[in-house]
Amino acid sequence: MNLKEKIRVIPDFPEPGIRFKDITTLLQDGQAFRYAIDRLAQYAKERNADLIAGPEARGFVLAAPLAYSMGAGFVPVRKAGKLPGETVTVSYDLEYGKDKLEIHRDAIKPGQRVVLADDLLATGGTIGSTIKLVEELGGVVAGVAFMIELTYLNGREILKDYDVFSLVQY
């Protein structure tokens, strides 16, 4: 199946000049969604993942079914203030200002192998912050999986110490 044909490109979103890759057309196609998750799950199995973690909100859409498919646990990484238990926090720079991501302190046991999943690898800022959280808890980042990779933004450079997999490249 050619997944790229299922992804819609929307010009000038969220800003003029950006050609947004909209995966909702893929998600709402049951066959394409299943095929995409199965391929991500195959990767995560090869990496011997104990847990799948994903950043809110679009990361949840891939990481949760991926975890389900493998029978692995799912760990949500959330914006500050959303997780009710004790957390560890990382700050990261946005174009204007800063944002924070959090993970529950008891979400990962030291030595557990964690595959991270998100919809899009652009510059790698969000996933780099997610890696920091997993490693602060002693988790092993066994791999990083994306639906889409924007190769011209060279996000793999930030992730050069990790195993990276993507389903569709632009």
Place this chain on the structure above:
Amino acid sequence: MNLKEKIRVIPDFPEPGIRFKDITTLLQDGQAFRYAIDRLAQYAKERNADLIAGPEARGFVLAAPLAYSMGAGFVPVRKAGKLPGETVTVSYDLEYGKDKLEIHRDAIKPGQRVVLADDLLATGGTIGSTIKLVEELGGVVAGVAFMIELTYLNGREILKDYDVFSLVQY
């Protein structure tokens, strides 16, 4: 499996006096997560769902694996400004002020049977707004499924015209 044993109760979150039902302990347990999704999927199959829709962000954690499990499509319902295509919007009241939810106009074809999934049925405000969006597109709300139902808040009253299913009740 007793799912209630997998759910952690956190006192005074997000405000004093509230006993927050934290499902992250269930999600990170691979066996419990799979069992919960399988039971929700059994319900959605009985309701002959073509699509599964869920509101951001916690609804994604259940609705996406549920859709995957059935081979159905997944439709995200998002906060205003997040979806890149043409949307329909509904406003709903919060304790202080208003919030908006959106769905892509082409996400559902008239007559398609949609099961909605979210983590928690409290007063039913979020899911009531999600129903409005699905019906505005001509979708048939075939059922509404929750991980947790707070029966003392009587959210079923708002949903009395719909088929409602929950895995765990408090």
